[in-house]
Amino acid sequence: MDSLNIEGQARLAKYYMEDSQEQINRIYKIKKYFGNKILLVAHHYQKDEIVQFADATGDSLKLAQIAASNKTAKKIIFCGVTFMAETADILTDDSQDVILPDPTAGCSLADMANSFQVTKAWRYLKDKYGSDIMPITYVNSSSAIKSFVGKHNGVVVTSGNAMKVIKWALQRSKYLFFLPDQNLGRNISLQLGISPDEIALWKPLSEEFIASNSEKIKIILWDGYCSVHQQFNVNQISQLRKTYPEIKVIVHPECTNEVVNAADEVGSTEAIIDYIQQSPLGSRIAVGTDNNLVSRLQHIFPEKQVMLLNPIACSCVLMNRIDLPHLALTMDNLMNRPEELNIVKVNQETSHFAKVALDKMLNLS
Template identity: 40%
Template sequence: MHLEPCNPPRPRPQSAAQPGAGPSREKPVSVSTAIQLISRGEAGFPAPATTCTPDLARDPWVFDALPLPDYGPGASMHDPVPPTTPRQGELPEEFRTASADDLDRRILAAKETLGESVVVLGHFYQRDEVVKYADFVGDSYQLARAATERSAAEAIVFCGVHFMAETADMLSTPEQAVILPNLAAGCSMADMADIDSVTECWDQLTALFGSEPDADGRRPVIPVTYMNSSAALKGFCGEHGGIVCTSSNAAAVLEWAFERGQRVLFFPDQHLGRNTAKAMGVPLERMPLWNPRKAWGGTDEQTLRDSRVILWHGFCSVHKRFTVAQIEKARAEHPGVRVLVHPECPMPVVDAADEAGSTDYIRKAIDAAAPGSTFAVGTEINMVNRLAAQYPQHTIFCLDPVLCPCSTMYRIHPGYLAWVLEGLVEGRVPNRITVPESVAGPARVALNRMLAVRP
């Protein structure tokens, strides 16, 4: 398992290239810095310079104070928010008004005081201004594994989103506290499949197919949930003979499920399920889409009986932004460009790309490439921008020219990290994420099945 070292290169000021604007040999500024420069109309900032909403320039605690839950500005800003979405309380004023230099000093001082009693984990999609304090940087699977490998740490500060912190809590020891700096850092895709809707779907499928295995011992349906889902859904899979998958082992997990079941119920991301099953030879007509807001999921009994993979109507709003037109433009303007996209992208985008793979796959492909290679990447802009900074021997740019980061990752800001770390220094444990054992027990079953499946 590879985990990125902490402290990625510090960004240069506004003379550097704009993230998402196209290829450049210069080191990019951070996404957060670019957003602020664009919002101020900074003279000399390279064009085109656009964001998906001017609200990205506002501080995340502005959105914590809204009367109803809100994912915040960015890719998920138009997604419906469940009323049960966790809310973040008001961040104390001293952290809201502190300068970047003051927050830097306070975070470093707190980390030094806490020493090895605290480990900070940072997701690839997190803003640079937070990632630079992480002890480990990786994808959700890698960071969950990292949490299991730091048993000496009394607290795990997870700079990611809610489902990641839940997974870390379930895989860490009971004595360790897992902390999410901003409770509003959720995931709109994970929220698209809730336990009530999945249970209702399961009951309807059980009524249609029964529960008895066939002559080969295969059950009618095996539930498979993507890592990007709630602990409750991981627990559901554990209780019903199912398994968790990641974007890197989805094909191996589907093979595991097909050996045990006649068909698979795959949630919450339809695109990862469709792209993976299609690459394995499953015909599209045998992959119906289940929409929980429609009777029988918007399909019919015969289609379900003929199915091989039943896909949930969920998606990642970050990866839904990438299009075939963007790929065609990249190829026209940069002959020989290598297009890498995440398998959460829609099928036409994956089909048009040169390769599709997990965030770690993308990173490894770029790392192994000959110097002077050109990459157009279809994944979250913070990661693409960081890759461009870490691999200056290549030309790396985001397929989407508009800066539109993951809304919920962007809810974590150095102010929250400073507040959490200073709280730990004072003996307080703010924003602890705890999964009840009634859920965690069966969820670990599904997670351990996942860990036993090798890509």
């Protein structure tokens, strides 16, 4: 660790000793000072202590698009995780800087696929199935993986448009290679009528290809998952139904297929919010996604009985590294030490091919 990082860590430590209300007041003051020259966005899974300052909230792609459409803000404070900030940098102008308050705020799902692993898997699959294969990556992936997909004529998907995009891809390629979230890939594939024995799994750590019948395969899934959505199970749903026979359960498609099948509804973060908003007054709804969001929805819709599917589930630990002290330090640096801001920059070649894959998705959506 160099002297600058040591000094930065020492400064950050002091922020954890400060009065939180003083930090809140200072953040609002700095935001007012810069006005429309900065834009602060927060992902739905952020804590309320961060969301209170947001000019916009949303999922990762929506926030990146909001940043890209804002041509007056030269500094985008992105309260999310690294892959989200990278996507925002790819879509925004070169004159804009995307700032991630904590450089260690990553994503365990995105980290389950790196370029070295994906390249090895791709060679294996090309040798096995030939050139009629299309790579598809979930937006929850690094810029390097999006770039790989763009270079090989693939496309990005979100949890909201995956059904439409994968259906389109199946009409154009004999085989699809979907990464990094096997749960989302399996759930969408099965909903599209792909049979279980037409789905294979690639395990990157052991470099194993698992298929019940490799001659029938249409979809090859990467063995990755979201740690947050792995915390939900069928027993939780069963117990709630016993206690509350009228309850409705909605879960995110990053949950396992068993959980998705046991639920009443499945949908992206935005779809979950819309479902609760449109439900009748007094509805009892258990939600299987990040508990920061679900707890917020309980306060937004007090006239509805919104419940946490797993009350003891951990919210996204990496997302929550962006907290009040980190944001206060970032805003102070914006004011007084701009050279110490954690600016996220994707190199030109990576950005170009990642944007190819992203633009293809946006044109299809």
